[in-house]
Amino acid sequence: MHLAQLNIGRLIAAEGDPRVAEFFAHLDEINAVAEASPGFVWRMVDGETNNATALRPYHADPDMLVNMSVWTSREALFDYVYRSGHMEYLRRRREWFVPLREVFTVLWWLPEGELPTLPDAMRRLEHLRENGSTPYAFTFRQAFDPEPAS
Numbered sequence: 023m024h025l026a027q028l029n030i031g032r033l034i035a036a037e038g039d040p041r042v043a044e045f046f047a048h049l050d051e052i053n054a055v056a057e058a059s060p061g062f063v064w065r066m067v068d069g070e071t072n073n074a075t076a077l078r079p080y081h082a083d084p085d086m087l088v089n090m091s092v093w094t095s096r097e098a099l100f101d102y103v104y105r106s107g108h109m110e111y112l113r114r115r116r117e118w119f120v121p122l123r124e125v126f127t128v129l130w131w132l133p134e135g136e137l138p139t140l141p142d143a144m145r146r147l148e149h150l151r152e153n154g155s156t157p158y159a160f161t162f163r164q165a166f167d168p169e170p171a172s
Contacts, residue, residue, distance in 0.1 A: 023168035024063055024134050025093045028143035029127040031119040033085040037075065045118040048111060049073045055107045056091065061098020064137060065091040079140055090143055096129070096165055125151050128159045131168040 035041040053073060056062055066089070068076040080086040093099040102108055128147040132138060146159035155164030 023131045024136075025096050025099055025129055026090065026132050026138040026143070027093070027099060027127065027129050028088065028090045028138075028140075028147055030080075030086055030088050030122075030147070031115070031126060032083065032122065033087060034118060034120055036085060042118050045111075046075070049075065052108055052111055056102055059098065059102040059106055061094040062102070063092040063094060065089075066140070077140065079144060088140065088143075090138060090140065092132070092137065096162070099129075100162060125161070127161065129161060129165065130159050131157075131166075 033042050033045075037046060050072060053065065056065060066074045066077070068074055070076060074089055075087055077088055078084050078086065079088060091099075093102070103112065125147065128143065128150045130138075130146050149156070150159040150161070153159075155161055155166070157166040157169060160166050
């Protein structure tokens with residue numbers, strides 16, 4: 023099993039605004055850190071750029087960005103998020119993103135070789151918000167091990 027993750031964030035200003043320019047300027051660097059990290063499998067990108075910022079599935083909220091990736095394990099994702107060069111940018115999140123009052127990251131297991139879809143990921147985030155952590159959708163804080171293959 024592999025671990026999928028979705029995280030969302032609402033920009034403090036529209037893309038192109040100087041207040042978020044530094045975030046966009048460093049996206050390739052942040053993505054390169056992910057791709058070079060042990061355990062990295064895949065990350066979502068749109069058809070025109072090397073990132074997912076053009077994908078805006080929250081149509082009523084065009085400043086809401088989404089990011090999704092797949093990792094070989096919870097530990098691999100944790101190490102990338104909290105123990106790599108990514109952490110430098112995570113610490114600065116509030117410079118570029120509005121603090122959300124609800125859960126904005128969801129994790130779930132999927133079979134090795136399978137890639138997540140954005141609609142499924144968004145359903146899992148809603149499930150997590152409504153039900154708390156379950157094997158279907160969880161967080162680092164309340165994680166579940168993958169279910170054994172039957």
